[in-house]
Amino acid sequence: MIAVITGASSGIGRATAFEFARRGYDLVLAARFGAGLEEVAQECNSLGGRALAIPTDVAKEEDINALAAQARESFGGFDVWVNNAAVGLFGHFEEIPTQDIRQLMEINLFGYIYGARAAIRQFRSQGYGTLINVSSMVALVGQPFSIPYTTSKFAIRGMSISLSQELADEEDIHVCCVMPAVIDTPIFQHAGNYMGHAVKAPKPVIPAKRVARTIYRLTKKPQEQVTVGNMSRMMRFQRLVSPAQLFDKYMQKMISSQHFKRKPSRPYQGNLYEPLTNWNKVNGGWLPEDSSKKKGTTIAAVAGLALAGALGAVYYSRLKNHPRPATPSSARTWPPAHPEPSLQPDPISGTHRGSTLERQQNNTAGLHGTTIIAHGSTPGTAAGPTSGITGSTSTGTTGNPTSGSTGTPNSGVTGTHTGGLGGETKGLGA
Numbered sequence: 001m002i003a004v005i006t007g008a009s010s011g012i013g014r015a016t017a018f019e020f021a022r023r024g025y026d027l028v029l030a031a032r033f034g035a036g037l038e039e040v041a042q043e044c045n046s047l048g049g050r051a052l053a054i055p056t057d058v059a060k061e062e063d064i065n066a067l068a069a070q071a072r073e074s075f076g077g078f079d080v081w082v083n084n085a086a087v088g089l090f091g092h093f094e095e096i097p098t099q100d101i102r103q104l105m106e107i108n109l110f111g112y113i114y115g116a117r118a119a120i121r122q123f124r125s126q127g128y129g130t131l132i133n134v135s136s137m138v139a140l141v142g143q144p145f146s147i148p149y150t151t152s153k154f155a156i157r158g159m160s161i162s163l164s165q166e167l168a169d170e171e172d173i174h175v176c177c178v179m180p181a182v183i184d185t186p187i188f189q190h191a192g193n194y195m196g197h198a199v200k201a202p203k204p205v206i207p208a209k210r211v212a213r214t215i216y217r218l219t220k221k222p223q224e225q226v227t228v229g230n231m232s233r234m235m236r237f238q239r240l241v242s243p244a245q246l247f248d249k250y251m252q253k254m255i256s257s258q259h260f261k262r263k264p265s266r267p268y269q270g271n272l273y274e275p276l277t278n279w280n281k282v283n284g285g286w287l288p289e290d291s292s293k294k295k296g297t298t299i300a301a302v303a304g305l306a307l308a309g310a311l312g313a314v315y316y317s318r319l320k321n322h323p324r325p326a327t328p329s330s331a332r333t334w335p336p337a338h339p340e341p342s343l344q345p346d347p348i349s350g351t352h353r354g355s356t357l358e359r360q361q362n363n364t365a366g367l368h369g370t371t372i373i374a375h376g377s378t379p380g381t382a383a384g385p386t387s388g389i390t391g392s393t394s395t396g397t398t399g400n401p402t403s404g405s406t407g408t409p410n411s412g413v414t415g416t417h418t419g420g421l422g423g424e425t426k427g428l429g430a
Contacts, residue, residue, distance in 0.1 A: 001219065002078040004028045004071050006058050006115060007085030009036040010280045011185030012134060015212035016082060018282075021049030023216060028071040028078065030056035031085065036280035058085045058111030059103075068118040077126055080219050081119035083112040084134045086152070087272055088191030088199075090259075093147045096194050101148045103272045104192075108152035116163065120173070128172035130219055133160045134211075137181045137232040141239045144252050145195060145259070157225070164224050174222035180211045181229030184287040186279035192270040195260055201286040202258035204231055208282050 003020050007013035009031035017029055021044035029044070031037045034055040044051035054070050056063045071078045086108045089100060116131055123129030138150045139157040160177035167173050185208050188199045206229045214228050227233050239247055270276070 001080065002026045002028070002071065002075045003080035003082060003219070004030065004067065004078050004115075004119070005082045005084060006030045006056065006067075006111065008040055009033045009275070010190075011187055011282065011284070012180070012183060012208050012211045012215075013082070013084040014040050014280075015208040015282045016084065016215050017044055017051070018047060019209065019212040019216050021045075021047040021051065023049075025049050025080075026075050027051040028067065028074065029053050030058070030067050031275070032057050033275035033277065033280060036275075036277070039280075058114065059106035061110075061114045064111070064114040064118050068122060072122070077122060078119075079128070080130045080132065081115060081122075082132045082134070082215060083115045083156075085111055086134070086149075086187070087270065088146065088187050089148050089193075089270070089272065090146050090191055090199055091194030092145065096148065096192075100192055100269065100272055104148045105152060107272075108149065109155050112156055112159065116159065116175075120163070120167070123173045124170070130174045130176065130222055131163075132176045132178060132215055132218055133157075134178050134180070134215075135160070137179050137227065137229070137235060139179055140227075140232065140236045141247075142251070144255050161224065174218075175224070176218045176222050177225045178211065178214060178218070179225065179227045179232055181206060181227070181231035181235075183208050183211055183229075184283045184285075186281065186284040188286075189279045189284055190271040190276050192272050193265055193268045196264060197260040198263055198265040199259065200261050201284065202255065204229075205286045206231075207287060 001020075001024075003025050005013050005017050005020070005027060008017045008027075008029035013029075013031070017027055017040050020027055027041075027044055027049055029037055029041055029051055032055065034053065037053040037055060041051040041053040052070065052074055054067055056067050058064060068078075087104055089096060089104050112133055116133070119129065119131045123131070133156050135156040136150075136153040138146070139153040142154075143150045157177050157179070160175050164175045167175060182201055182203070182205050184201065184205050188201050191199055193199055211228050214226060218226065227236070242250075
């Protein structure tokens with residue numbers, strides 16, 4: 001068997017290369033970091049496989065086409081193509097520089113599109129083959145503060161399902177989508193970060209070799225979609241049975257507290273534009289050597305999710321049977337739209353997040369001259385209609401400037417409508 005693996009220099013890609021090599025696969029390995037990729041190829045050769053290291057930027061279609069051509073020249077073709085190369089990006093959605101979002105999409109989405117097209121052309125010509133796209137648990141439930149990454153993973157899942165439908169008449173050509181939970185890889189060290197706080201892996205974390213074994217099993221018994229880790233399955237279940245508002249609030253609080261450290265972090269592009277030469281290994285140091293020590297934590301977390309889902313269902317049932325009267329707006333106090341901890345001035349950019357500051361991002365801070373409007377403005381409120389659906393006091397369609405539903409022209413921040421029981425409207429004024 002011959003397999004092409006992208007993103008093979010670290011994390012899931014590296015673990016998958018080792019798993020395949022132990023099974024006797026011939027491998028064509030791709031990543032931007034040539035030296036790190038060569039280390040993986042040497043290790044695969046020592047494990048019993050034959051491996052080629054081909055430095056590749058998956059964001060460039062010509063690189064992907066050259067990768068497929070090299071596989072044909074060296075091994076006569078390939079049986080399996082694993083789309084895995086990806087980068088991470090954290091921050092409040094409206095504050096992440098647009099060009100950084102675009103770069104993430106070039107790697108995480110277009111890199112998969114280019115790889116899938118190259119693979120399907122080869123598979124059609126030979127009449128068989130398996131394409132495996134590594135997506136994520138977030139493609140099932142979403143995730144705040146990493147919306148570009150989440151969007152790319154949703155798109156990968158959608159592409160996989162749709163491509164399976166398009167190839168439905170090709171019985172020996174398979175498209176598989178893998179959706180892992182939180183994995184112990186260096187993606188969190190490599191990720192771009194505009195949150196103001198360092199990133200960490202939220203618990204429970206599972207080893208990358210579990211994903212690698214799942215990918216290997218798909219080459220023998222293909223499935224359209226498969227999850228890895230109990231958290232992935234339980235989060236999907238909870239999303240289905242819990243009221244959407246309850247689940248969304250839970251996700252916001254959980255990610256805020258579990259995915260970020262307390263210590264401040266300057267704006268950081270990570271490996272968006274260039275590969276990083278550190279942490280190029282399978283694990284990211286989020287698990288002890290003996291990962292069995294974490295089993296109790298995992299079981300407890302899963303049990304907690306199941307309980308939260310059940311409570312959510314009960315809450316929703318009671319709410320439907322006993323609707324609560326609308327609470328007057330004067331009796332309720334709303335928190336700021338995006339409560340955030342105060343930070344010390346950034347030693348690089350010389351700014352901090354504040355109520356009236358605009359931060360000018362610069363190349364020294366690792367950005368591209370993008371101006372970001374900081375949060376922290378005072379929300380205006382006005383009572384809405386008793387239905388609690390819109391923020392207007394007259395038409396029930398849109399808020400007006402006096403209601404605070406729209407920021408002033410100088411604020412650069414549009415207002416948001418919050419329905420809820422009281423039917424109030426909040427906006428981010430200057």
